[in-house]
Amino acid sequence: MRYKILSVDDSKTVRIIIKKAFKLFDCDILEGANGVEGLAIATKETPDIILLDVTMPVMDGVEMLTKLKSDPALKSIPVIMLTAEGGKEHVLKIAKIGVRDYIVKPFKEELLVQKVGRIIDLKPITDAPAKAKSIFDPATLLVVEDKPAIFAQIKDGLKHTPWQVHGVASTGEAIDFCGRTAVDLIMISLSLPDESAFTLFRVLRTNLKTKYTPIFGLVVKTDAAAQQMAQQVGFTGIATKPIDIPELESKIAKAMNLDTSLRYFKTEGDMLIMSLPEVCTPTVINEVTNYLKSKVAEAVDSGMSKAVFDLHEVKRLDMPLIKMLLTAMQTCREVALVYSLVGNATLMADCKGYEDTRNWQFHENIEEARQNLQKQGATA
Amino acid sequence: MPDIQEIPDAVFQETITRAVQEVFKTMLSQNATHSPMTPEETKACLGLDSPHVVSTVGFIGSINGLIYLYMDVKFATQCAANMLGMSDAEITEAGEEAVNDAIGELTNMTVGTFKNQLSDKGFPCKLTIPSIMRGSNFQIESISTATRRTYRFIIAGQTLIADLLMQPPSE
Structure with a gap:
């Protein structure tokens, strides 16, 4: 489902910045330049979320919000106020009318995406040429493993595939890597110190870039407790050590939804x-x-x-x-x-x-x- | 409510400096440095003799005032391009209207940040809608009852003037 985000702001600049912020996500941005336009678009399109300015000509954001909340058909649409009006009293007054969040300008695009992402399930646009679709397409795999022998075994075992296998030894390096590279699948050793594999999993799942990336847990076959825990927190799959390469390859292909x-x-x-x-x-x-x-x-x-x-x-x-x-x-x-x-x-x-x-x-x-x-x- | 006259000049300077720095850092990833001026320099910087964009947003409430931001056309165009993620060619094609709107929003954010700090100090007020002026040979004068404070900031080698005109609410 393609989400609809309604931006109501008299500043075209802000509307352009909002469009820019969400251009990598699978959503449509609708625009209104004041409260009257905003209400009309909300009624016609029923957006999934509204980003609303306060100070606008014709009808300001407070009046639009009040009308929105008194309309049974529209009152459930979540609203984030995006405004330069940030005095405590003002924020409290608007919060009473009913808003899901409040962003005071100036704002970073990342913050806006993060706050909207908490309300609607934003998904990155599928970049068809870059994403592997068939078993013969290139893909980027990341192995987070502090034991070089395991990484070498995986890299060597998959060398006949068109996949690039990268290895890092710590969670920090993994986060950095995922920040700069589009990763198609991640394998995390569940035996990293201090249960950091699970912390890393949670961090990756809160990051919009890796929210939907398949993540495998690498674990010793006999460690049933770690396998169970990985399944409970939502790891996409488990690959057991010693690594069975054909089985791993097949699991990877399945997790990446590749045509084999x-x-x-x-x-x-x-x-x-x-x-x-x-x-x-x-x-x-x-x-x-x-x-x-x-x-x-x-x-x-x-x-x-x-x-x-x-x-x-x-x-x-x-x-x-x-x-x-x-x-x-x-x-x-x-x-x-x-x-x-x-x-x-x-x-x-x-x-x-x-x-x-x-x-x-x-x-x-x-x-x-x-x-x-x-x-x-x-x-x- | 505290009396506006009791607020020392240093507080206004600190408040506007924080506002300019926060807005330029957040929206344009640029550092702004306050550059104090002599009275002669202040007088000279308010008398414009080259193409400038001057944008203003007011605040109304327990303090009434206006803040003008002055920047030359080249700097204003650079700021707008940076804010909108456009190249020089794209912002030129988008025209003066796009630059005016971006500078208006930049001013709205700066005055909003300034005003929000005043509100939290016990002077609640609301913002007005931005107005933009362009010209080469003009000077903005304040009415006699207004208090005027002018500050200069250096941002990426360019000059931004913030001109604060304030007066207490009429009885």
Whole structure:
């Protein structure tokens, strides 16, 4: 939902400063130059918050606030007074009419954003080109860990990804880093001294730049208490030490909402190709299953009539994999997509051992599979 | 309520200095330094002979007064550009109206900060709406019953004059 912020001030300068302050956030700024305009806009647009000056021509802020609070349809709109009128008596008088906060000019834009952010759930504008969307897009990860070996393990383990992994050893360095860099995901060691991981988590969640950034807790597998505490305070996920890199990579992709389908699905000419990796972990099976229907539907929708299941890298056949392949075949049959299998000698031998797979026919490579599918098409 | 005549000059100087410093630091990230003037310098700085922007905001209540801020057009334009986050070219394109509005708001904030300190000292009053004047050859004179205090500030090598005209409320 895009929030509406109504700025009522006779000074165009103040209205420009307010627009500037919120330009990085997902909200619309509405403007009125006096109380009459402010009330009209409030009635028409029902803003989520009003920033109201006091001294204005035509109708001043106190009169507008009084009218607003006496209108049943508008009285619940939170109002922040933003005014040069800051004498104690004056503030008390206005507070009695009903305002959520009071900012005395001069003001820093950061203070304004912070106070508004306490009332409405301000979200930074999604900067599409800068944000990672697919598993092949660059992203910035921050590891807050005082043990260099763990950081090195994560950095080394993720070096095949396009992600930049940065490491800091303390909470102060982490806050500084997040202040100057847009971070896509943060991993914090829960064993930092004095439970500072939890303090850092809270600081990051109150900062608008990192309010929605996924944060993982890094913790020893056996430390159930720390894991429970992290879940209670709202960490996005937990990565246990010793680090299982494929599992961590998968969790990161999920937390950053990355499209991982390109790992498994691609199209070549009029063919959809589903490729499976050497080791089909439950995570892989789960991901492929989740993408399967939509990818097949997309292929058919764009005029494709053939599919190849490329299993030449797969080292071992097991029941979850068989089940997933049977689902894939069924899905293709439902939309009249003809398919072929590509495999290796081990896999072919494994297939003979199961009732459901003993009759599967494999090709040695994708080209051979393609030719077979073309023949099938010609015969049909 | 205390008597305005009993407030020493030093308090007004301290109050306006704090107001100017706070506003320029917060809105423009610039430091303002009070630069005392001789009577001759004071007289000279109020007689304008080059293009200036003069902005004023009044306060009405237990003290009635006006504060004028004087700045030359170049400094006023720089302040406006800084405040609005505009480049030199953008502020030039935005025109005199944008500069006037920004300087009016800067004055509103300065006088507001000054007035709020007076209110908290027991002199409650309200602000008026800013007025802006531009010109090259003019002098603002006060009425005989008003008390006039003039202060000079140096901000980023430029001069800002704050001219306080005050009188007690009429009986």
